[in-house]
Amino acid sequence: MxxxxxxxxxxxxxxxxxxxxxxxxxxLVPVTSCDLKQSFDLIPDESLVGVCFPNAPLQGVRKCGGxxxxxVDALSSAAMLVxxxxxxxxxxxxxxxxxxxxxxxxxxxxxxxxxxAGCSVSQWTITSQPNKALSASLDILGFVxxxxxxxxxxxxxTINPGTLFLHHHLRSTGYARIGDQxxxxxxxxxxxxxxxVFGGNWNRKxxxxxxxxxxxQQLSGGGGRPSxxxxxxxxxxxxxxxxxxxxxxxxxxxxxxLQMELYYYASATATLKVQIPNFRLSxxxxxxxxxxxxxxxxxxxxxxxxxxxVNSYMALNAPIRLTLVNS
Amino acid sequence: MAITKxxxxxxxxxxxxxxxxxxxxxxYHGWGGSSLMTLGAGHAVPYIxxxxxxxxxxxxxxxxxxxxxxxxxVLTEIGANGDINMVCRYLGLDRWWxxxxxxxxxxxxxxxxxxxxxxxxxxxxxxxRHVTPYRTAEQTxxxxxxxxxxxxxxxxxxxxxxxxxxxxxxxxxxxxLQSKAGDFLRASFKTLAYKELRxxxxxxxxTFPAGVAGSALDIPHHHLTVQLGPPGALVTLGCxxxxxxxxYPLRKDKDTVSGLYLEEPKLEGTxxxxxxxxxxxxxxxxxxxxxxxxxxxxxxxxxxxFGSYQFGLYFPDVRVENAEITGDGVAxxxxxxxxxxxxxxxxxxxxxxxxxxxxxxxxYAWVKNTNSTNEMRRN
Numbered sequence: 001m002x003x004x005x006x007x008x009x010x011x012x013x014x015x016x017x018x019x020x021x022x023x024x025x026x027x028l029v030p031v032t033s034c035d036l037k038q039s040f041d042l043i044p045d046e047s048l049v050g051v052c053f054p055n056a057p058l059q060g061v062r063k064c065g066g067x068x069x070x071x072v073d074a075l076s077s078a079a080m081l082v083x084x085x086x087x088x089x090x091x092x093x094x095x096x097x098x099x100x101x102x103x104x105x106x107x108x109x110x111x112x113x114x115x116x117a118g119c120s121v122s123q124w125t126i127t128s129q130p131n132k133a134l135s136a137s138l139d140i141l142g143f144v145x146x147x148x149x150x151x152x153x154x155x156x157x158t159i160n161p162g163t164l165f166l167h168h169h170l171r172s173t174g175y176a177r178i179g180d181q182x183x184x185x186x187x188x189x190x191x192x193x194x195x196x197v198f199g200g201n202w203n204r205k206x207x208x209x210x211x212x213x214x215x216x217q218q219l220s221g222g223g224g225r226p227s228x229x230x231x232x233x234x235x236x237x238x239x240x241x242x243x244x245x246x247x248x249x250x251x252x253x254x255x256x257x258l259q260m261e262l263y264y265y266a267s268a269t270a271t272l273k274v275q276i277p278n279f280r281l282s283x284x285x286x287x288x289x290x291x292x293x294x295x296x297x298x299x300x301x302x303x304x305x306x307x308x309x310v311n312s313y314m315a316l317n318a319p320i321r322l323t324l325v326n327s
Numbered sequence: 328m329a330i331t332k333x334x335x336x337x338x339x340x341x342x343x344x345x346x347x348x349x350x351x352x353x354x355y356h357g358w359g360g361s362s363l364m365t366l367g368a369g370h371a372v373p374y375i376x377x378x379x380x381x382x383x384x385x386x387x388x389x390x391x392x393x394x395x396x397x398x399x400x401v402l403t404e405i406g407a408n409g410d411i412n413m414v415c416r417y418l419g420l421d422r423w424w425x426x427x428x429x430x431x432x433x434x435x436x437x438x439x440x441x442x443x444x445x446x447x448x449x450x451x452x453x454x455x456r457h458v459t460p461y462r463t464a465e466q467t468x469x470x471x472x473x474x475x476x477x478x479x480x481x482x483x484x485x486x487x488x489x490x491x492x493x494x495x496x497x498x499x500x501x502x503x504l505q506s507k508a509g510d511f512l513r514a515s516f517k518t519l520a521y522k523e524l525r526x527x528x529x530x531x532x533x534t535f536p537a538g539v540a541g542s543a544l545d546i547p548h549h550h551l552t553v554q555l556g557p558p559g560a561l562v563t564l565g566c567x568x569x570x571x572x573x574x575y576p577l578r579k580d581k582d583t584v585s586g587l588y589l590e591e592p593k594l595e596g597t598x599x600x601x602x603x604x605x606x607x608x609x610x611x612x613x614x615x616x617x618x619x620x621x622x623x624x625x626x627x628x629x630x631x632x633f634g635s636y637q638f639g640l641y642f643p644d645v646r647v648e649n650a651e652i653t654g655d656g657v658a659x660x661x662x663x664x665x666x667x668x669x670x671x672x673x674x675x676x677x678x679x680x681x682x683x684x685x686x687x688x689x690x691y692a693w694v695k696n697t698n699s700t701n702e703m704r705r706n
Contacts, residue, residue, distance in 0.1 A: 094395075094396065095395065096394055096395060096396070097393070097394065097395050098395060099395075220395065221395060225389055225395070225396075225397060226395045226396055227396065227397070228396060236330050236331075237330065237331035237487065237488065237489060238328060238329070238330045238331075238488070238489070239328065239329040239330075239488050239489040239490075240328040240329070245489045245490075246489045246490050246525045249381060249523070249525060250525070252381060252383060253381060253383065253405055253522075253523070254402075255385070255401070255402030257399065278398075278399055279399060280385065280399050280400060280402065282383065282384075282385050282400070283382075283383075284381075285380040285381065286331055286380070286487060288333060288376050288377070288378070289333065290332065290333045290334070291330060291331070291332055291333070292330075292331035292332070292333065292336075292487070292488075299385055299387070299399055299400035300399065301396065301397060301398040301399030301400070302394055302396040302397070302398060305392065305393075305394060310398070310399075318396075319396050
């Protein structure tokens with residue numbers, strides 16, 4: 001008797017050519033948790049017919065989605081970065097106008113093979129913390145009904161998980177830098193980060209009409225304007241370092257436009273560079289911990305339009321760019 | 328290398344000058360004034376923790392420009408606020424009580440009680456919280472000057488490793504007190520400041536007043552006597568927990584003159600303090616009866632005593648709201664109270680020897696310690 005057990009699950013993805021048309025997975029993804037599911041709203045029958053109890057509810061619209069949490073690695077993340085940013089190859093920029101990318105997500109357990117087509121990333125964050133692998137959390141919305149088949153893995157996986165990126169890869173050849181936009185970031189802008197969280201929100205939502213019991217394809221911006229986010233915690237409130245002393249609070253009060261670059265260097269063939277070219281600090285405060293940190297939150301914007309960059313030292317318009325090197 | 332450690336981040340505070348400033352309010356020590364108080368000896372105050380810090384606001388621009396993502400938000404307000412939490416002491420907090428309550432009559436407070444002890448009576452200013460001339464009945468100081476102003480602003484500093492952080496023109500937005508069995512009387516002051524400044528503000532000279540640092544004069548729960556009942560017929564109660572809180576509804580607004588900063592906050596609504604007692608044992612239905620019948624006038628006092636020191640809160644007119652009995656193994660009686668102002672200041676519920684009641688306050692704080700200075704006239 002086959003019983004679903006967590007260690008024997010596996011998840012695969014592939015970029016769809018035509019949104020909603022299922023394709024067999026080609027990339028195995030290092031998922032650590034997943035609650036993708038299909039559910040139906042129930043429509044109660046509240047008719048007054050002279051008896052206490054109502055009739056059974058009716059089946060309403062179908063919703064597909066959930067959250068995937070996965071480690072960020074040098075190889076299989078590429079497929080997810082396409083869906084997260086709307087850009088089909090590295091460097092992955094949060095797309096300037098729309099993200100219409102969809103994935104076919106396949107997960108295998110001991111009982112069934114679940115096939116989900118038409119899946120898009122509604123919002124995502126990447127969290128970098130000490131003693132942990134870089135972790136991505138993705139909210140998924142899908143518009144195609146779940147299909148279940150016999151538990152036999154379909155297709156051929158050509159990309160397996162590679163080197164995981166760790167928080168301390170931001171050292172040595174790697175780095176974390178933050179500074180104003182007066183000049184390009186350099187070694188003197190190095191900062192010690194206890195935590196950094198950045199992400200994008202495409203603000204998708206379910207839309208229903210008569211053509212399907214499920215949602216129409218959930219388009220980016222359907223639920224509100226897309227946005228990017230950034231928060232970080234500087235590990236020490238330290239007078240000896242320009243990026244860790246009261247300069248940060250000065251930036252907050254002056255509304256100084258800032259830039260950040262995180263360069264995860266695991267090896268020459270496994271690097272991830274994150275560039276956030278244009279943001280302001282909304283919050284920056286020494287914490288009340290026994291050893292104070294500086295907790296910061298930022299308002300992230302695009303970096304101009306076309307070649308007219310707000311920050312000319314990062315020639316990109318996207319609020320966040322991720323550059324993945326894996327060969 | 329200097330790294331900010333919590334145990335090193337001492338706090339100091341002093342009241343902004345109120346005497347003879349009438350000509351200077353806009354630029355001197357008024358809200359956002361151009362001059363700063365110098366914190367130094369005797370200004371340090373022990374505290375537990377604080378969320379006081381620079382708090383700014385920014386406004387997003389969602390203009391439609393054919394781009395998915397908006398540009399960066401724009402800074403639209405600079406300010407500072409937060410709570411300051413401390414263990415209460417019999418000595419060293421008089422500036423804070425004046426700042427929180429708002430009035431100490433210059434003509435009758437403090438009263439000398441002999442042996443180096445003085446009594447202070449702090450009343451709630453029932454008219455305003457912003458910088459304002461003394462009302463006629465308040466002009467009781469022997470050195471009163473027509474240019475004196477009531478100033479309920481403090482400058483509060485914290486010593487961090489990088490710089491001294493100074494919070495200019497701090498207004499009290501409200502405060503709460505709580506005392507639980509086995510614990511101390513703890514205060515939390517809600518602070519609204521003009522801005523946060525960072526630099527050198529003399530923190531090397533911030534020292535504690537004599538006898539204040541250390542736990543010798545902490546106010547623990549077991550020093551407390553609680554009495555509640557009709558005037559003249561107060562009953563002593565066994566309480567495992569008491570608390571009170573009040574908020575000053577201050578208007579927080581900006582205009583074309585104040586620019587990025589808040590203009591001076593002003594009281595824009597009524598103040599409605601609340602209090603609550605937890606009687607350790609439900610042994611009588613008296614308080615259920617009081618919550619059903621509000622025709623009986625009640626008053627209450629909370630007095631902590633330690634040798635010659637005293638700290639007391641006096642509530643001249645209270646009513647019991649929905650008293651309830653808990654579901655504990657031994658049931659307790661929770662007695663929430665609404666607090667009202669002195670019903671008749673000409674015949675007050677409580678009298679404080681030598682002190683003249685001016686405001687008709689909702690709550691009086693009566694403090695007996697070795698401080699000989701009237702806080703409203705301190706600077």
